[in-house]
Amino acid sequence: MRFDATAGAALAAPIIIAALILHYTKINGSRLVKTLVIAGSIWLIGTTMSDTIYSLDANKHVTFELFTSKGLELELIRTAFSLHWHLILVGIILMLLTSIAIWKSNLVRCIQTRSTKLNFSLSIIVWLLFTVTAIRGGWMDHPQSPMSAYNIGDNDRAFIAWSAPYSVTYHLAKGAKKSASNVTQPASSELHQELAQTTTSPAILDNLKDANIVFVLLESWVSIDMKSYGSDIDSSPFFDALREKSLTSHAMYADGYRTVQGMFASMCSFPNPNGGIVASTQLQNNQYYCLPHMLKDRGWDTRFIQGSGKGLVGAFAKTLGFTESYGKMDYDFDDETNEWGYMDGGIYRYSLDRLDEMQAENPDKPFFMMINTGTTHSVYLPESFGYPFGDDNMSQIRASVQNHADIALHEFLAQLEGRFDKPTLVVLMSDHTAKVSEPDLAKNSIPFLIYATDGSIPSKQLDTAVSQRDIGVTILDWMGGYAPWFTGQSLLQEQEFYRSSFSDGSLFYWVDNRHAVTINSPDGQLKQCFTIEDNTISLTKTDCNAEWVQPLYQQGRDFNNLTQQLLFDGKTLDYRNLASIFPQSSTELEDDSQLVSD
Missing domain, CATH: 3.40.720.10 (Alkaline Phosphatase, subunit A)
Incomplete structure (x- = not known):
């Protein structure tokens, strides 16, 4: 649930910012807000569908693969359609139904009412606190990452708890050059000392x-x-x-x-x-x-x-x-x-x-x-x-x-x-x-x-x-x-x-x-x-x-x-x-x- 909250907060941020800007204007921003909500929904469904297909084939979730598949896009798409066309069909249907429901709904709209400056400021502060807390993953530990799912301690449960929208968004935001990170503790001083004192024969690479x-x-x-x-x-x-x-x-x-x-x-x-x-x-x-x-x-x-x-x-x-x-x-x-x-x-x-x-x-x-x-x-x-x-x-x-x-x-x-x-x-x-x-x-x-x-x-x-x-x-x-x-x-x-x-x-x-x-x-x-x-x-x-x-x-x-x-x-x-x-x-x-x- 924490990862889902993170993904939701991250996707909601641009929508809320757009709504705040339009709040004090005479422009009816309902269509813009609906478009942004639809885009966010398509992202949630699309990333979940893609990660499900990848995990069925590779037994792992999408992480650094976002940056390592250059030149293989057609092969990956063909594989997905040949093996998992039914999942793709379900995903497309969900995207269409969700988009239509959001566009026709009266629940998603910009309300042209003005609140007091105090209420407006408090709302902004509460929203910012929630968004930062959700994206960071709380305040009791280091900032979370998709790999934090493995803190559960059970690999199978962590696999299920994984949030594809969060992971894909996280790795896209982090960038290709940082797609590998050291998650381990530094080696102890005793290990470094033993390494420095260990003597072995030099490399033997000639006369092979x-x-x-x-x-x-x-x-x-x-x-x-x-x-x-x-x-x-x-x-x-x-x-x-x-x-x-x-x-x-x-x-x-x-x-x-x-x-x-x-x-x-x-x-x-x-x-x-x-x-x-x-x-x-x-x-x-x-x-x-x-x-x-x-x-x-x-x-x-x-x-x-x-x-x-x-x-x-x-x-x-x-x-x-x-x-x-x-x-x-x-x-x-x-x-x-x-x-x-x-x-x-x-x-x-x-x-x-x-x-x-x-x-x-x-x-x-x-x-x-x-x-x-x-x-x-x-x-x-x-x-x-x-x-x-x-x-x-x-x-x-x-x-x-x-x-x-x-x-x-x-x-x-x-x-x-x-x-x-x-x-x-x-x-x-x-x-x-x-x-x-x-x-x-x-x-x-x-x-x-x-x-x-x-x-x-x-x-x-x-x-x-x-x-x-x-x-x-x-x-x-x-x-x-x-x-x-x-x-x-x-x-x-x-x-x-x-x-x-x-x-x-x-x-x-x-x-x-x-x-x-x-x-x-x-x-x-x-x-x-x-x-x-x-x-x-x-x-x-x-x-x-x-x-x-x-x-x-x-x-x-x-x-x-x-x-x-x-x-x-x-x-x-x-x-x-x-x-x-x-x-x-x-x-x-x-x-x-x-x-x-x-």
Whole structure:
């Protein structure tokens, strides 16, 4: 209700100001006031409708996306109309009915009566106090923001309490350059002291393994439709079979809900801003040294390919160190498309063309290619394929589309076999999930695997939960390198502890295998404690007085505070794994780095 009052007060302000100006004139301002009220009503309905559609697809509300969708407007509109036309129809009908009712109503009008100066002044003061109080969110704490909804302490209730009109208005008023903000507490002086005193081996970035890397960023793939992750649905038999012959883990949790978040976490091995992104915000201008940067500087050909418009993702790829970035307008052939652009068959075809081109130009030059797929960005499938898991609900459609993508992936990887003389590392990882209404961690649990054509990657499933942040570290480790500012852990080295993390609004999740705690980022307080079932998604609340909770909570709180502060201060290269967060001594860290260089 507080957010609704805020939105109402903000929208009422220009209407009341106009009415006050007209109050002492002879002009009948009823039509102007009605027009303003209609505009406000359309804004309330329109923003609520848009946010509802977005949340159904992405499982999160609209915030910074207002500034990060440039170039994708048509795709977003097409997706909305193809998936949620009934909601759009309801919204339009409500707008029309509301507009007609307001215009014909006698309740909305300018009354040409004059009040005394005292009454007029008192009315102005009362109105100003109410408006400022409503917009600020009261006077008992700091000024509110849309993320204040998470003060409820329950993520599901906060999701429901969210006010779309308030959030959209807030972020539009705040501006694009401030669309990312640090909501965490500053890191403690003890943490800074430990960071200053922590010594690790210097970066090892030269004399890297002369090898290729193909990284397939599986757009919106979900583990809940995959048999190898404990699902009853068998949407991806090829991936599941390949997983048995690759390096993988019991679970992986996405560090966000956007492609650019998955890219940043995996390539830079650093957490995204809580509830936000780096791309297209003030954070994009900070200094990073990510895996593509390292390889490009040492002679690798680095390229990023997607099947939709280049837009935000394509531009961000270059920020991360990819020399070339391709989108659908670069394709020189026709193939199956959805509303976003080329589907996976066409994307893989274009990728193979570029790979052949690179090999023809300079066969001795190693490459790093990241491919962002596109079939699972939509719900469209060709009539010739149909919907093998049904199309009665979103879960069936989602599984059917992922099945189509799995078949295309099989065909692509088959064509990669024996194509290159150099050893080639293949990484398959979902960037994030989408179209997920299932509860708990379903919207964060994603598939991944790694294998190498020279057999240098073990076929092993780590019985733990890992992070997207671990992927860049693992790739660099396989190549014989080491970057002390990476926050992840190599999956090729025996680790005493693995940690996965992600944020949902202002709630920060810190995961240790089958244990998880949630932390309220603004005040660093422990919120809830869970055990995670073997299906990687189901949560069971547990007693926060359990022996394992406090150490895990303190590590998660300190990690979140430290990494967020370094991120917003533009000092991500200063990060080092601390013994208080990752229970390994500095000596052990140095030993691990020595193993990498051997």
